[in-house]
Amino acid sequence: MKINKIYIPLLLATVLAIGMLLGSFLNFPAQQAGKMGMASTGSHKNKLNKLLDFIDNEYVDKVNTDSIVDLTVTNILEKLDPHSVYISKDEMAGVAQSMKGDFVGIGVNFYMYKDSVAVIKPIPGGPSDKAGLKAGDRILYANNFKLYGRKLNNDTLFSKLKGEEGSKLTLTVFRKSDKKQFKVNVTRDVVPIKSVDAAIMLRPSIGYIKINRFAETTYDEFHKALVQLKKDGATSLVVDLRDNGGGYLEKAVEIADEFLKDGQLIVKTKNKKNRVDETDATSKGIFETGQLYLLINENSASASEILAGAIQDNDRGIIVGRRSYGKGLVQREMPLGDGSAVRLTVARYYTPSGRSIQRSYANGDEAYFNDFQKRYESGELYAADSIKVADTLKFKTVKGRTVYGGGGIVPDVFVPLEGKHGDEAIAMVMQSGITSYFIFEQLDKERKEFSGLSAEGIAKQVATGDTYFKAFNAYLLKNGLVFKLEPHKEKVKRYLAAEFARQVLSDKPYYEMILKEDNMIRAVLEKK
Incomplete structure (x- = not known):
C-alpha cells in the first residue's frame, strides 16, 4: 500500500482526534455536581482576581478578559491529568447533546455535495421521512434562507434546520429523480441518536449487539435489542465495544447487571479521601447464563473498559480483540456559573479484582495521546506477545486466572489488526465518511438501478465486474488519497456493497455483510 504525504498526517490526526475525544469528554457520572467551591481560598485566589482587574483597568490595549480566563482555566487543568478539561459556553450545548441520546430537528442525514445540501437519507420515522423527503433530494431553502450556492459552515446549517419541538419549517426541495422543485412543511420533533448501531443474529443461536457509546438512552436501547434477540x-451473545470511547458510567453498570448474578461486584471507585463506593449486580439480569463475548480494541475506553473489566474479572465471558485504551479516571461535570463547566477527575475506578487500568500520563499529554502510535510501532497491534504488562500489577479473577492492571484490558483472545503491517489504512478508509460520500454520489447517478434490490441483489451487482471498484479508486485519487487497492479488491467490494445496502435499505444489511468476514467475529465463531 502506498500512502501519499498528504494522507500520512491525516491518519495521525484522525488517531489523535480519537484520543483527544476519548480523553476529554468521556466517562463521567450522569448527574451533575451540586454547588461546590471550585477555587482555592486565600492569597492565590486574590492574586488571580487582582491580575484580571489590573488588565481590565490599566492594560494599554483593550483585552477580552473572558478569553484570558478561559485560557487560564485550561492551563490549570492541563497540569492535573489528561481527562480534566474545560468546556466553554459555546461547546456545552454540543457536548450535552452528544450524550443525551436525541435532539430536536428535521431528521435527515445530509452533506454539502457540490453547492447544495444533499439528503443522504431521512431518518426512518423522523419528521423529514414523515413529510415525504427522499434520499437524493436537495434542500434549497429553509423558510426563506437560501442554502445552495453558498459556502455555509455546519453551525449555520444546523441552526437553520434545528429548532424548538413542534415548530414548523418550510423547505424548498429539488427532487432530481423527478426533475421538479416543490415546497414541503416539516414539523420539528425529537430525533433519536442511536447508541446501539445494530442488533442482529450471526447464526441461529448467536446474537450480536454493537454499542457505539454509553449515552442516556443506551441501556434502554440495549435492553430492547437483547429482549428481541432472545x-x-x-442463547449466546456478542457485544461489540470496538471504537466505543465510553460515556456514562451508570449505563455500563446497568448493562453489566444484565449479565452478572445478584451480589457480584461490577465496579468500585475511590476518591482522594479514600472513600470507596462499590456497585454490585442485582437479580434483575436477563442474560446471566448464556455464553458471552465482548469485542474490544485500542479505542475502547472508560465505560467500555468498566463493562469489559467486570465481565473478565467475574469470569462471566470471554474478551476478544486487542488491549483497550486504558482510562480509569472518573470525571464529574461542574458548572462555573456562566454556561461553561469543568469536567474534573474526582476518583479512580477499579475493576472487581482491584486493578486500576489507567495507563500512565507521567510523560505529559502529548505522549499520552500518542499511545496509539507507540503501540503501532511496537507491533502490539499485530502480535499478542508484544503487549507489555506489568508483572508487579497481577490480580486474580474469581476463578483464579491472572489479569493485569496498569494500562487497559488485555483480551483473553487476541485478534490482530486485519491485513499485513501497513494495511490498516485500507480498513480505516473503507469505514470513513469518504466511502459514504462516494456511494451517495454513485446512487445519485444510478438510484433507479438500485431501487427494489435486496441486500443479496446489491451485493451481486457490486461484485459483478470491477465498475465500482475502479470508480472508487478514481474517487480516492481525485481526493488526494493513493492506495494499492488491488490486493484488497474483495474487501473493498464487500465494504462498497455494504454501504450501498445501508443507504438503499438500512443499517442491518450493512452489518450482516461486513461481519461475515470480520476477524474478531471469526475468532468468536471458532470458539463455539
Missing part, C-alpha cells in the same frame, strides 16, 4: 433464539 426471542429470535439467541
Whole structure:
C-alpha cells in the first residue's frame, strides 16, 4: 500500500482526534455536581482576581478578559491529568447533546455535495421521512434562507434546520429523480441518536449487539435489542465495544447487571479521601447464563473498559480483540456559573479484582495521546506477545486466572489488526465518511438501478465486474488519497456493497455483510 504525504498526517490526526475525544469528554457520572467551591481560598485566589482587574483597568490595549480566563482555566487543568478539561459556553450545548441520546430537528442525514445540501437519507420515522423527503433530494431553502450556492459552515446549517419541538419549517426541495422543485412543511420533533448501531443474529443461536457509546438512552436501547434477540433464539451473545470511547458510567453498570448474578461486584471507585463506593449486580439480569463475548480494541475506553473489566474479572465471558485504551479516571461535570463547566477527575475506578487500568500520563499529554502510535510501532497491534504488562500489577479473577492492571484490558483472545503491517489504512478508509460520500454520489447517478434490490441483489451487482471498484479508486485519487487497492479488491467490494445496502435499505444489511468476514467475529465463531 502506498500512502501519499498528504494522507500520512491525516491518519495521525484522525488517531489523535480519537484520543483527544476519548480523553476529554468521556466517562463521567450522569448527574451533575451540586454547588461546590471550585477555587482555592486565600492569597492565590486574590492574586488571580487582582491580575484580571489590573488588565481590565490599566492594560494599554483593550483585552477580552473572558478569553484570558478561559485560557487560564485550561492551563490549570492541563497540569492535573489528561481527562480534566474545560468546556466553554459555546461547546456545552454540543457536548450535552452528544450524550443525551436525541435532539430536536428535521431528521435527515445530509452533506454539502457540490453547492447544495444533499439528503443522504431521512431518518426512518423522523419528521423529514414523515413529510415525504427522499434520499437524493436537495434542500434549497429553509423558510426563506437560501442554502445552495453558498459556502455555509455546519453551525449555520444546523441552526437553520434545528429548532424548538413542534415548530414548523418550510423547505424548498429539488427532487432530481423527478426533475421538479416543490415546497414541503416539516414539523420539528425529537430525533433519536442511536447508541446501539445494530442488533442482529450471526447464526441461529448467536446474537450480536454493537454499542457505539454509553449515552442516556443506551441501556434502554440495549435492553430492547437483547429482549428481541432472545426471542429470535439467541442463547449466546456478542457485544461489540470496538471504537466505543465510553460515556456514562451508570449505563455500563446497568448493562453489566444484565449479565452478572445478584451480589457480584461490577465496579468500585475511590476518591482522594479514600472513600470507596462499590456497585454490585442485582437479580434483575436477563442474560446471566448464556455464553458471552465482548469485542474490544485500542479505542475502547472508560465505560467500555468498566463493562469489559467486570465481565473478565467475574469470569462471566470471554474478551476478544486487542488491549483497550486504558482510562480509569472518573470525571464529574461542574458548572462555573456562566454556561461553561469543568469536567474534573474526582476518583479512580477499579475493576472487581482491584486493578486500576489507567495507563500512565507521567510523560505529559502529548505522549499520552500518542499511545496509539507507540503501540503501532511496537507491533502490539499485530502480535499478542508484544503487549507489555506489568508483572508487579497481577490480580486474580474469581476463578483464579491472572489479569493485569496498569494500562487497559488485555483480551483473553487476541485478534490482530486485519491485513499485513501497513494495511490498516485500507480498513480505516473503507469505514470513513469518504466511502459514504462516494456511494451517495454513485446512487445519485444510478438510484433507479438500485431501487427494489435486496441486500443479496446489491451485493451481486457490486461484485459483478470491477465498475465500482475502479470508480472508487478514481474517487480516492481525485481526493488526494493513493492506495494499492488491488490486493484488497474483495474487501473493498464487500465494504462498497455494504454501504450501498445501508443507504438503499438500512443499517442491518450493512452489518450482516461486513461481519461475515470480520476477524474478531471469526475468532468468536471458532470458539463455539
